[in-house]
Amino acid sequence: MPIDSAGGRRRIAVIGGGISGMGAAHLLAGTARVTLFEAEGRLGGHARTVLAGRHGDRAVDTGFIVFNRVNYPHMVRLFEKLGVPVAKSDMSFGASFDGGAFEYGLKNLRAVFAQPANALNPRFWGMLRDVTRFNARAMDEARDPSVSLGDFLAALGTGDWFRDRYLLPLSGAIWSTPSQGILDFPAQALIRFFDNHALLSTSGQHQWYTVEGGSVEYVRRLEAALAAADVEIRKAAPVEAVRRDAEGAEIRARGGEWDRFDEVVFATHSDDSLAMLSDATPEERAALSAVRYQPNEAVLHADPALMPKRRAVWSSWNYAEASGARAGRIDLTYWMNSLQPIPKDDPLFVTLNSRRPIRDELIYDTATFRHPVYDRGALEAQQAVRRMNGTNRTWFCGAWMRNGFHEDGLASAVDVAEAMLGGRPEAVAA
Numbered sequence: 001m002p003i004d005s006a007g008g009r010r011r012i013a014v015i016g017g018g019i020s021g022m023g024a025a026h027l028l029a030g031t032a033r034v035t036l037f038e039a040e041g042r043l044g045g046h047a048r049t050v051l052a053g054r055h056g057d058r059a060v061d062t063g064f065i066v067f068n069r070v071n072y073p074h075m076v077r078l079f080e081k082l083g084v085p086v087a088k089s090d091m092s093f094g095a096s097f098d099g100g101a102f103e104y105g106l107k108n109l110r111a112v113f114a115q116p117a118n119a120l121n122p123r124f125w126g127m128l129r130d131v132t133r134f135n136a137r138a139m140d141e142a143r144d145p146s147v148s149l150g151d152f153l154a155a156l157g158t159g160d161w162f163r164d165r166y167l168l169p170l171s172g173a174i175w176s177t178p179s180q181g182i183l184d185f186p187a188q189a190l191i192r193f194f195d196n197h198a199l200l201s202t203s204g205q206h207q208w209y210t211v212e213g214g215s216v217e218y219v220r221r222l223e224a225a226l227a228a229a230d231v232e233i234r235k236a237a238p239v240e241a242v243r244r245d246a247e248g249a250e251i252r253a254r255g256g257e258w259d260r261f262d263e264v265v266f267a268t269h270s271d272d273s274l275a276m277l278s279d280a281t282p283e284e285r286a287a288l289s290a291v292r293y294q295p296n297e298a299v300l301h302a303d304p305a306l307m308p309k310r311r312a313v314w315s316s317w318n319y320a321e322a323s324g325a326r327a328g329r330i331d332l333t334y335w336m337n338s339l340q341p342i343p344k345d346d347p348l349f350v351t352l353n354s355r356r357p358i359r360d361e362l363i364y365d366t367a368t369f370r371h372p373v374y375d376r377g378a379l380e381a382q383q384a385v386r387r388m389n390g391t392n393r394t395w396f397c398g399a400w401m402r403n404g405f406h407e408d409g410l411a412s413a414v415d416v417a418e419a420m421l422g423g424r425p426e427a428v429a430a
Contacts, residue, residue: 018045
């Protein structure tokens with residue numbers, strides 16, 4: 001229900017201190033008494049910056065790294081409002097297969113043909129032709145939202161090399177999801193995402209940006225703005241239980257007593273939200289349990305052995321497959337010197353899920369992130385949650401409600417704030 005300002009400022013609990021929770025608290029603070037609960041001792045969620053490098057003075061992002069001005073409108077407005085410093089970034093892609101036996105990059109022609117044998121390989125040329133055909137036809141052909149990407153590619157008639165050495169590695173890098181999981185994605189949703197992000201075009205790519213000093217810089221500014229707006233921030237306060245009644249919701253954090261609020265906003269992963277609900281309805285249980293998550297271990301290091309063998313292939317995002325069978329988890333290395341303004345003579349990389357050894361003495365940090373898997377069940381769950389949002393004085397937001405990216409987390413918070421504030425745009429302009 002919309003906030004009734006005539007009856008006084010209502011108490012609203014926001015659970016989760018990532019971009020969705022911080023965004024929701026920021027948007028609601030002007031019209032309600034907001035309390036933000038965060039399980040960890042810091043805010044930010046996937047906005048996570050680590051100091052690394054030879055002298056320990058390089059701010060390196062290991063979660064949220066880049067954004068653009070076209071597809072991240074809410075983030076752009078928030079950054080401008082907070083005065084967040086940004087720098088240009090690069091979003092090139094490279095791939096290495098069978099331990100470097102086959103490699104290519106997409107940054108320029110030199111990268112495409114960094115391996116001279118590619119120019120004489122008919123399967124490689126067939127892959128490039130399929131890329132052109134897919135880019136030209138995919139939007140027109142993807143009419144049925146229920147068709148999986150695997151079935152769509154079979155109907156389109158693209159070859160195995162296009163599927164296994166281009167589309168699945170590129171898509172897996174974007175969503176941090178193994179190949180088989182990508183084949184289960186709804187084709188229409190994936191293709192629309194590609195189109196919106198100019199990935200179906202060979203020219204006119206979006207300019208990408210990164211936060212100078214790391215994403216922690218925006219988190220610090222947003223946390224200060226929350227404090228200035230009298231948001232009560234409770235860090236290191238994992239919520240153990242939430243129960244609702246006709247008057248509102250009661251919340252108990254670890255080691256605390258039950259605390260009453262008029263409404264509650266869950267800004268956590270869907271399965272985490274369900275685990276906190278002591279009285280989940282059958283509808284909530286069905287929708288919140290339908291979204292699956294892929295755990296991804298991120299290692300920040302300085303070992304160049306994880307990059308493609310050929311330096312000309314080195315890109316911002318580097319997909320890799322070791323010799324032998326294809327891995328069940330995606331192996332991806334971000335070249336942080338290309339993504340962030342870090343001098344290349346101090347090499348830094350973030351690798352996800354590698355089965356290849358990383359030299360221990362070159363490892364700076366390890367963390368595990370959970371990313372949503374977008375199959376048909378997840379998209380149906382999103383629609384179900386949108387329909388039930390606000391029922392029982394309970395709201396759900398998070399990047400999982402859209403495409404899983406930082407902008408999606410903030411956009412879902414805007415959706416909830418608009419509904420709670422009765423759709424008053426002046427109250428929800430970030």
